[in-house]
Amino acid sequence: MNWSDTIIFRHPLKGVQLLSEAPVQDWQEHLHEREQAAYERGFREGQQTLNEQLLQQRNETVELQKGVLDSLRRIVPQVVQEAEISLIQLALETAQKLVASQPVSVELVEAVVREALKQVEDTAEMVIQLHPDDLALLRQHNAPVLSGLPDTGPLRFISSADVSPGGCLVQTRFGLIDARRETKMEQLRQTLGL
DSSP: OOTTOOOOOSSOOSSOOOTTTSOHHHHHHHHHHHHHHHHHHHHHHHHHHHHHHHHHHHHHHHHHHHHHHHHHHHHHHHHHHHHHHHHHHHHHHHHHHHHHHSOOOHHHHHHHHHHHHTTOSOOSSEEEEEOHHHHHHHHHTTOGGGGOOTTSOOEEEEEOTTSOTTOEEEEETTEEEEOOHHHHHHHHHHHTTO
16 A cells, blocks of 8 residues: 555544644654553553562462472471481491401400300200300310309300301200390391381
8 A cells, every 4th residue: 555545434533633734743742642651551561461470470489389398398207217217227237247347256255155144044054055166266265154154053065057156045944045146136126116
């Protein structure tokens, strides 16, 4: 369409003024006022839209924060409990490795036998089973425990492959006292609920 083409309207236009008849100063002022009004209306609408979006984002952030905090409240006690169990297991495994790596000495074997004998109520007919190497070590050093203890009757020592190094089994008329290292570790695990 060219600027000089004629435009035909179906109905007459109301309140229309030819710009060519209006003074140029009024026309430019009118355009400036319309531009300013449009700018201010657009600015207000943009600000309102932005405020609505910010409010919506803030609400979404608050909901997300609540969800994260609720998740943390639920999971932290579980993580603490799992960490506690893991630390106890680690401590037990460390203790077991330390005990297993400890060299078996005469003093150690004697201490284990004495500790096991403290649990015996009937001191008659006791048989103490030791690992073959431990019994040989006691005999080699002529350990005093081989002769018996003041609070006990005669002790009979035998070697047994069922007993691990550093442990012992005490057989009495009424039962067996298990003082093997692995048994003590298992009792400790059960005591700790593992």
